[in-house]
Amino acid sequence: MSGKPALRLSVPTPVVTMLPGAHARWEESAGIEEVARIAQAADWLGYHHLTCSEHVGVPAAEAVRRGARYFDPLATFGYLAARTERIRLATNVLVLGYHHPLEIAKRYGTLDVVSGGRVILGVGVGTLRDEFDLLDAPFEDRGARADDALRALRASLSQAEPAYRGEYYSFGGLVVDPCAVQDRLPLWVGGRTLRSLRRAIALADGWSPFGVTPAQARGWIQREELPAGFEIVLGPGRPLDPIADPDAAAEELAELAAAGATIASARLVHHSLQHYLDQLEALAALHADISSPKT
Structure with a gap:
């Protein structure tokens, strides 16, 4: 029997970020309110986490490529924390260079208190x-x-x-109150390079890349020695449609697990809020079915 943990599901939250063409x-x-309904459904269905990204101001010329809408993660998660109970809240990502580490420790440490210890700090270089x-x-x-910021965060998160x-x-010589309630608030590193994976292995608790195919991620992961409990969050090569094509969705999840993912970032085909909610439920049911021991 394999000791590898089962693949879990997460929500790359719609609405709060809108990429052109996606x-x-x-x-x-x-x-x-639509985001809250999605968060509540994902919470009830047992999804591991949902996400919110960060840009302060996107230059108009770049918005065509990167999108213009980015809800602020701290405000968004503060609201969603009050509307959910178990699902974790993952920044994906905060840009480290935009903040002093103590600002992050104080603000997201407070969010960890407010949410009952559900924060995951996904961070990137920018x-x-x-x-x-x-x-x-x-x-x-x-x-x-x-x-250096990652080292400073590890030294300051959860420390009064x-x-x-x-x-x-x-x-030093200061008090940060409140601070995170988790003994070790998870730090994940984003990015789209082998260097980002190596930074995550050396200084963090997980890797949550973007724009990296499962095959590419698998090649990089196989070259590295991962720490125990290290999380890898990967997205499928194409959006999942568990209602219309459950077999293809199951194959995509299997590919992510084979690539080394511990958590699947479940991009979904959806045409309305209700369709998205239905897809969340269908994927959770499909995942439970393929994860159950077969007799």
Whole structure:
């Protein structure tokens, strides 16, 4: 019997982020109440986490490629925490260079208290130079700064009196109250390179890439030695349609598991809010069926 944990499901939350060519028309006029209904359904169905990403201001020229809508994760998750009970709340991702580590520790530590210990901090190095310039954040050394920020976060999350001395960040002799209630609040690293995976292995608890195919991820993962309990969140090569094509959806989930995923980011075919909710339920039922021991 394999000791590998079963693949779990997560929700790349619609509405809060809309990528060109990848969102459904109904999302354009939807708001937080629709998001809350999705979060409540996913919570009831046993999905592991839902997501919210971060951009402060997307240059108009870049919005054509990256999209323009990005709900703020902290405000969004504060609301969804009050509307749900178990599902975890994962930033996917916060850009480390836009924040001092203690700002993240205080704000998301408070969210961890508010949510009852359900926060996952997905973080990234960032690539949008114009946004760095907008925020007066250094761009050229952002990789080294991100590494130091990850070390500073690990030293300060869940610590009422954090202390850290690093290359870019140093602090001590202060109280951060409230702080995260999880003994080890999970840190995940995003990105789309082998370097992001190696950064995650060295400094975090999981890897949640974007724009990486299951086959590409599998090749990278097989080259590395993963720590015990390390999480890998991968999305399917195409959106899942468990209602119309459950066999294809099952095959996609199997491919993600074979690639090394511990959590599947369940992108879905959907044409309305109700269709999305129905797809969530159908995928959860399909996943339960294929995960059940066969006699």
